[in-house]
Amino acid sequence: MRLTGLRPILVAATLTAVLGTATPAGATTPAVTAQAQAANAAFLAYAPPPAGGAGALCLVDTGVNVNPDTQPGLVSSSAVDGGSGNDVDPDGHGTTMAMIAGAAGHGMIGAWPQIKIVSVRAATTPSPGQEPTFEFNDYTDGMNKCSTLASEYHIHAIDLALSSTIPPSPDQAQSFANAVGVAQGQNVAVLAAAGNQPGAVEEPAAEPGVFAVGASTAQSDALSRGAIGSPCNFSATQGLTFFAPGCGIDEADPFTDEPTCCGNGTSQASAFAAAVLVALMSYDPTLTYTKAEQLLVSTATAGNLNVGAAFEADGLGAIVAQGTANIPKAPAPTAASKPAAPHLSVRSARWDHGVLTLTVSGLAGNELSLELEYPHRRPRHLSTLNTTVTIRTARPRLVLLRVMMGKKQLEGPIAVHPT
Numbered sequence: 001m002r003l004t005g006l007r008p009i010l011v012a013a014t015l016t017a018v019l020g021t022a023t024p025a026g027a028t029t030p031a032v033t034a035q036a037q038a039a040n041a042a043f044l045a046y047a048p049p050p051a052g053g054a055g056a057l058c059l060v061d062t063g064v065n066v067n068p069d070t071q072p073g074l075v076s077s078s079a080v081d082g083g084s085g086n087d088v089d090p091d092g093h094g095t096t097m098a099m100i101a102g103a104a105g106h107g108m109i110g111a112w113p114q115i116k117i118v119s120v121r122a123a124t125t126p127s128p129g130q131e132p133t134f135e136f137n138d139y140t141d142g143m144n145k146c147s148t149l150a151s152e153y154h155i156h157a158i159d160l161a162l163s164s165t166i167p168p169s170p171d172q173a174q175s176f177a178n179a180v181g182v183a184q185g186q187n188v189a190v191l192a193a194a195g196n197q198p199g200a201v202e203e204p205a206a207e208p209g210v211f212a213v214g215a216s217t218a219q220s221d222a223l224s225r226g227a228i229g230s231p232c233n234f235s236a237t238q239g240l241t242f243f244a245p246g247c248g249i250d251e252a253d254p255f256t257d258e259p260t261c262c263g264n265g266t267s268q269a270s271a272f273a274a275a276v277l278v279a280l281m282s283y284d285p286t287l288t289y290t291k292a293e294q295l296l297v298s299t300a301t302a303g304n305l306n307v308g309a310a311f312e313a314d315g316l317g318a319i320v321a322q323g324t325a326n327i328p329k330a331p332a333p334t335a336a337s338k339p340a341a342p343h344l345s346v347r348s349a350r351w352d353h354g355v356l357t358l359t360v361s362g363l364a365g366n367e368l369s370l371e372l373e374y375p376h377r378r379p380r381h382l383s384t385l386n387t388t389v390t391i392r393t394a395r396p397r398l399v400l401l402r403v404m405m406g407k408k409q410l411e412g413p414i415a416v417h418p419t
Helices: 035-039 042-046 093-104 136-155 168-187 220-224 266-281 290-296 307-313 317-326
Strands: 013-015 056-061 074-079 118-119 155-160 163-164 189-193 211-217 241-250 261-262 345-351 355-360 367-373 380-384 388-392 400-403 408-416
Touching: 013 042, 013 380, 035 042, 035 220, 035 241, 042 317, 056 093, 056 136, 074 136, 093 118, 093 266, 093 400, 118 136, 136 155, 136 168, 155 266, 163 189, 168 189, 189 266, 189 290, 211 266, 241 266, 241 408, 266 290, 266 307, 266 408, 290 307, 290 408, 307 355, 355 367, 355 400, 367 388, 380 388
Parallel strands: 056 118, 056 155, 074 118, 155 189, 189 211, 211 241
Antiparallel strands: 013 163, 241 261, 345 355, 355 388, 367 380, 367 400, 400 408
């Protein structure tokens, strides 16, 4: 199986994260991320330490590289093939998941910076110039590795953020179920990304006993319209009842640790939700994994993760209050610094003989960011100040449009299918 990065190629496994929009060097790290704001989780990044210490999240992924945001919490790094635990994905998928869960606040701040990360690289180390590969059995091998480390590092959850479009064989499904049973027998939850293709939940999130997480909107413009929590246009939704922030989220580059804008993917949603579950079980050591999952689901707002409500429901209101009091106060914007409010509208979107022409209105002097998604190649990113854009390109299956002011996303994304 070939790891196909951030595009819906119908092969064995795909990285369920969509590339974010690059942000210029020197951009500031937000004290409260878009995802924390959307999930009522801002307090968690500033909460006091749990009395018994922080628990761990085991990431079965492409590995995790050490950078200023991962180094403080990365307590174990290994690989199912016995090699290095470094990230083998050229886009740094596993490293990004570790940062979403627990980045220390250098390039970004994670859901819970106190969390411990146990990284298990399940993807193969590729030959030079090749992508890493991932087989269904690697989910099982990765979970089994997590289980051998569970008591040593106080692992409370396993996150499987790599999704597959190919179902397992009966033998593979049984081995996977056995591994889930072993983990849950150690009071460890198993979460997985629901998949980045609209429709049914993908593997392994579709397997029994796995807590599937879909992606919902987090961008600040959606908050102003009361639209927080709408499923992201790429997320699996069929039969899915639980979502966490997964589009328009704040991230940092996994290699440079520079802040980036507008990451997208059910991978990010699952990593964020998994970190919250680990935090709950750390602050309340009496919780079983089933009770922790139930808390997340029962307190969700219209199916969307509500971290503050989950903590309150478990009698941890004091943690919410202390964390909230510790949130750094942002200076109030002056009238002169307030940008004009954009109202992005797509007038036309046409692809003809290798040329894509887009005409929009409502930029209000801001930058237009374009993300072109293709069936069988990496996304392409462009930005412009023009309201009419002409691009020579293969026909994209989807174009995502956003209005940007530097790092800040002011409007979007708006999904366009060129005619």
